Amino acid sequence: MITRTTALLLAAMLAIAPVTMAAEANKPAPPQIWRVGNGAEPQDLDPQAIQGVTEDNVVMALFEGLASEDPHDLHPVPGVATSWDISPDGLVYTFHLRANAHWSNGDPLTADDFLQSYRRILSPTFASEYAYLVYDYVAGAREYYDGKLKDFAQVGFKAPDPLTLQVTLKNPTPYLLNIIASHCAWNPLPVRVIARFGAVDQRRTPWTRAGNLVGNGPFLLKEWRPNQKITVVRNPQYWDAATVKLDAIEFYPTDDISNEERMFRTGQLDMTYELPIAKIDAYRKDHPDTLRIEPWLGLYYYDCNVQRPPLNDKRVRKALALAIDRESLVKNVTRGGERPAYAVSYPGTAGYTPRARLEGGLDEARRLLAEAGFPGGKGCPTIELLYNSSETHRAIAEVVQAMWRKNLGVDVRLVNQEWKVYLDMRHTTNFTLARAGWIADYVDPNVFLEIFVTGNGNNDTNWSNPEYDRLFAAALSAHSNAERYEIYQKMDAILVDEVPVIPVYDYTRVHAVSPRIKGYYPTLLDHHPYKYIWLED
């Protein structure tokens, strides 16, 4: 009988299927609709409140900053600003806005919109997690954010006329334009529209819902069905609408990556957010034209709590760092073309490659461990390695555990915790060794090096080094990239010598991408400016 029920249901399915197919066949030219797997359901689409990749992927379609990204290598190209001048001391940026920039509701986009937006992100009551990308650089912004400065006019933003925006910085920041082009914290927001839905500096207002949201990007929000899909369609008000080739982009939440891969195979998706590790080899063999493995500006590493024995001895930390066979790890465990990491900075970030590198091999590792008083691992206390529950992290941790036991005789106990418990333990430095990962927000070597400055909230290692802090401050006021990069070389050398963190590998992004997708290039941030993308059958 179960078969009869099944048969009935199948018959029902068959009866409906031809109807939908016929309807599709009758349409004239197929519209250019790009269907993208987008990981988890976005929490919000407020560019000043979001933190995740899935939110950012949608926001990039809806908003545009002063500068936007080149599709090939993400270098800043004109966005809302047609051009900009930088003062000789590198401290004052003058942006010339385009006269034909509009909001999607038709209102003109002016310098005042930028001022209002920056006032909002710096407002302490709004509590934007990414406000630091503004207040770390702009004169007076930190003081305003801390409440020491009450008058926003004192902050380094000026609008001498509706089409000119002037930004005064604390230090020459040669990578400022990269941040502006790549990060949504610097995007203009329709503050007058937001005010219609509640207090401007409060979260929890419904202005980001479909129908309410007004943007200035190449696309506008048409539909947001939670946990089903988000549809954005071409924005006719966009100044460069002629370049936009896609009619619409559909973002599908895909929490389950195995399911996502099946959606790709049935043609529901043109591009996946990820690809299960177990599938990578099959795609390499059978569908090499759809498999995309791209470098991704991120580092997978282990945090050392440098106050907890035995990791309070830098020789032990270095011995552990040297005793990982990274080549074997990326080849056999992670399998996504990751690059073994021997230093903290990512080689080839905006022209910077660290010269310092973990060197010495196993003999050196054993020598250092013996020197620290644990010859052959004898007497070395068991080290706990904390990671968040996940198949991949566990597989990596188990292999590293085996390598340390075999190569050094050091015993490691694996501790896995649910995500938030793990984060809480990491942020309170309640661990000995902890798995960590860092994905860059913009393309500059500064993104990794700034973490380990004393007092940085993301430095979970208890490690602090006055020389390192001094170099970091010096780099901020350097006048050229060459000068700055030389300082970064020294900082990378300190990290390799002191080993507050054990770099494991540099991330890659693995997607399945339909060969119909054109104008899509591998970039370090996995950003693919949508206005250059089109579909070809």
Add this chain to the structure above:
Amino acid sequence: MLRFIARRLLETIPVLFIILTATFFMIRFVPGGPFTAEKAVTPEVMRNLERAYDLDKPLWQQYTRYLRNVVLHGDLGPSFKYPNRTVNEIIADKLPVSLELGAEALLIALVAGLTLGVLAAVKSNTWIDYICSSTAMIGICLPTFVLGPLLVLLFAIRLGWANASGWYGPVDRVLPCLTLGCVYAAYIARLTRGGMLEVLHQDYIRTARAKGAGQLRVIFKHALRGGLLPVVSFLGPAIAGILTGSFVIETIFQIPGLGREFVNSAFNRDYTLVLGTVILYAALIIALNLVVDVVQVWLNPKLKFE
């Protein structure tokens, strides 16, 4: 009977109150909070975020305030994870999806399960019984996260008859409902077979046959009512489970239902959403158990309301 139902409903109030209170405090003592994220925020940002959600107030004040809002206004509060939506909206949006999935799966489960079970009992120890019973056994042994992808592989990827996942059109209902329904059908089949076998050997069935009642009449008029008792006791918690426990199905098939929110809200420390879904499901389970009790008395003359 009305007095019985009224008393049971009154008993529900303290039960719900205890569940709400226990959940409210338990979730707060779990490490990590709604704003714990990979990128650490400065203490000022954290303080301001907590103030925006009243988390800076003493816990008892938050509790009384929450209780007041729920009882007086039916307001379950704003979601922490999805700042532009309220818990009431999320539930209103997603509960119907879970209910539809559950109802359709239940229908499949009942039709298939009862048929298999009755057939197996009536033709016990024949090849029909063996086929029905082993089909049921396979259904019990195959977890949904195996059966679901298998069905997708066959019907979506190989045959191209359905989407791999989603909840957009009528076709999208078929595979998830079938997956969820099959597992419960298997249980129902085994319970029905057991219950029917027991009843079919009772004296009153023999009496019915002796009076000349035909096979169909004996089964449907006399035996089924008693044979269904184990199924009915099972159905109470099972319906609750089918509605709440569809987390796996909802994840595999990317269905925007409440089962997923129920589980994920705990991972996200979305305090208000955790409370909202827990209260809802508690009320649902209590209500379903009451319905089962009433139905059992109605089916079984040996039981009385008291």
